[in-house]
Amino acid sequence: MNTSGYGRAAKWLGLALILSSALAVALYLISKSVTWQAFGEIVHRVDTREKVVALTFDDGPKPGATEELLRLLDAQGVKASFFLVGKSLERNPQQAKMIVEAGHQLGNHSYSHSRMVFFDYRRVAEELEKTEALIRQTGYRGEILFRPPYGKKLFNLPRYLADNRITTVTWDIAPETFDGPMPRPEEISSAILEQVRPGSIILLHPMDGYRETVQQALPVVIGNLRQRGFRFVTLSELLAEAQ
Ligand SMILES: [Zn+2]
Known part of the structure; x- marks a missing residue:
């Protein structure tokens, strides 16, 4: 190869590198989007003029945290939606039954709580069906909606969801930050109260590290939003409000 041949090869190699990194970035952005997926329906909030919001709790059920949260919701007269993890449900069926008996909505949050980006179709089916x-x-007996662990999905997961007519529900308000220091309860409540609007879906993690923080922030959020005329509904009730 002469020098111009090397030059051309280097140019093509450079172009291929640029294209493949652009593709990797695009796939990464798609995998973590809360408003778009390749197939099936995804909802991150609902368009409505009604002052309705849905509280959604991910992970668990865990003994202790579940009972504590159910007491709080009962005292406040609020119905919410819980996205439970299959392996936790298997270990703590009693706590899951308590959530159901209290009239809340259950959703599917996968069996193993893995990032399901590169799972093949069969593995996706196993995770969800189990x-x-x-x-x-x-x-x-209610509707079972799905929320992907870490909000991550790419092609096989949305394809399975679309084939089985299962709606993916993400969120428009996620006040907890997972990098950096743990926010204080006041930071959680003020983040929610600043961002909330009719049809919002609020994501919280009261089963693990955020247990205390959420427990303290919730009464403030509920009290304030009620004063502003908001009602708390389950996700199925919220979806029924869509205009
Ligand atoms: Zn989760």
């Missing part, structure tokens, strides 16, 4: 069966064993 968890769905566990949810039904609690006696829950």
Whole structure:
């Protein structure tokens, strides 16, 4: 190869590198989008003029944290939606039954709580179907919506969801930050109160590290939003409000 041949090869190699990194970035952005997925329906909030919001709690159920949260919701007269993890549900069926008996909505949050970006179709089906069966064993009869762990999905997961007409629900308000220091309860409540609007879906993690923080922030959020005329509804009720 002469020098201009090397030059041309280097140019093509450079172009290929640029294109493949652009593709990798695009796939990464798609995988973590809360408003778009390749197939099926995804909802991150609902368009409505009604002052309705949905509180959604991810992960668990865990003994202790579940009972504590249910007491709070009961005292406040609020119905919410819980996206449960299959393997936690298997370990703590009693806590899941308590959530159902208190009238809250259950959703599917996968069995193993993995990033399901590169799972093949069969593995996606196993994750979701195993968890769905566990949810039904609690006696829950309502609609089962799905929320991907870490909000991550690419092609096979949305394809399975679309094939089975399962709606993906993400969020428009996620006040907890997972990098940096743990926010104080006042920071959680003021972030929610600043961003909330009719049809909002609020994501919180009261089962693990955020247990205390959420427990302290929730009464402030509920009290303030009620004063502003908001009602708390389950996700199925919220979806029914869509205009
Ligand atoms: Zn989760």
